[in-house]
Each structure stands twice: as C-alpha cells, then as structure tokens.
Amino acid sequence: xxxxxxxxxxxxxxxxxxxxxxxxxxxxxxxxxxxxxxxxxxxxxxxxxxxxxxxxxxxxxxxxxxxxxxxxxxxxxxxxxxxxxxxxxxxxxxxxxxxxxxxxxxxxxx
Ligand SMILES: CC(C)(COP(=O)(O)OP(=O)(O)OC[C@H]1O[C@@H](n2cnc3c(N)ncnc32)[C@H](O)[C@@H]1OP(=O)(O)O)[C@@H](O)C(=O)NCCC(=O)NCCS
Numbered sequence: 001x002x003x004x005x006x007x008x009x010x011x012x013x014x015x016x017x018x019x020x021x022x023x024x025x026x027x028x029x030x031x032x033x034x035x036x037x038x039x040x041x042x043x044x045x046x047x048x049x050x051x052x053x054x055x056x057x058x059x060x061x062x063x064x065x066x067x068x069x070x071x072x073x074x075x076x077x078x079x080x081x082x083x084x085x086x087x088x089x090x091x092x093x094x095x096x097x098x099x100x101x102x103x104x105x106x107x108x109x110x
Contacts, residue, residue: 002026003035013049013108036068040103049108056080056088056095070101 003026006018017039022032043051053070055061056079079098080088088095 003031005035005039007039007043007051010052013047015043015048015051017051017053032064036064040068044105049105051103053101053103054079054098055101056098057090058099059091062099062101065101065103068103070103072099073102074100076100 003020003022005020007015008018010016020032020035020039022035040051051070052073053065054076055065076098078096080095
C-alpha cells in the first residue's frame, strides 16, 4: 500500500476529503495524483455535486488540488488553534488557519 485517503459525506451530494497521504519514501512518483484522480472519478460517478477539502499547509499541496480543479472557497481562521489542544507545526511553520477548497462537478447545478 502506497497511499491512503479518507472521505466523508458532509450533506446531500457533498463530500469532504479529510485526508490523503503517501509516505515520504514514495512521494513524487505520481501515486498521490493517481489517488486524487480516482477519488474525483469515483464521486463523480456516484452522482456527487462537489468535493471539499481543508488544508492548513499552503505549500505544494495547494497546486496539487488546484491542478485538479479545486478552487478556494473560504478561510476558517484559527481552525487549528480552536480544534487542537497542542500547536501543530509542518515544515517548521505553525498551522493557524484552514484554507477551504472546493471542486464543483460541471453540470451539477452548483
Ligand atoms: C500530497 C501527497 C498525498 C501527494 O502524493 P504524491 O504521491 O507525492 O503525489 P505526486 O507524486 O502525484 O505529486 C504531486 C505533486 O506534489 C509534489 N510533491 C509531492 N510530495 C512533495 C514534497 N514532499 N515536497 C514538495 N513537493 C511535493 C510533486 O512534486 C508534484 O508536483 P509537480 O507535478 O509539480 O512535480 C503527498 O505528498 C503527501 O502525503 N504529503 C503529506 C501529507 C499531506 O500534505 N496531505 C495533504 C493534506 S492537505
């Protein structure tokens, strides 16, 4: 296994990609892109209207999602302060705000 993802339903026709990860030893080989494509196709075929994702890391992950059609739809300010008891750091940067991105399926009427 070289990748995992967690998707949960939010409301009718709307799903949230809660987590997607490939271990560092296997990153940059295209597995993450293949998995994200699979998720997008799977939920399109299931009749979903949109997929949302939230990220506190505004690095390469942003391009990873934007390349597949995700657009910025909001900022949840201080999300990581309000929801976690301890500070979280990624690449030495403390996470504060969650950027919300949404992929709307063409023709879904939203
Ligand atoms: C995001 C993630 C799932 C992508 O998986 P992957 O198998 O590396 O994806 P790909 O090989 O398809 O690469 C996708 C892009 O991400 C870039 N990338 C992947 N890992 C990277 C890293 N550690 N540092 C910088 N860029 C990275 C790749 O270079 C590629 O960009 P490019 O097409 O411009 O070259 C994986 O990097 C990961 O698990 N990261 C840590 C967890 C995480 O951040 N999850 C998302 C939370 S919002």
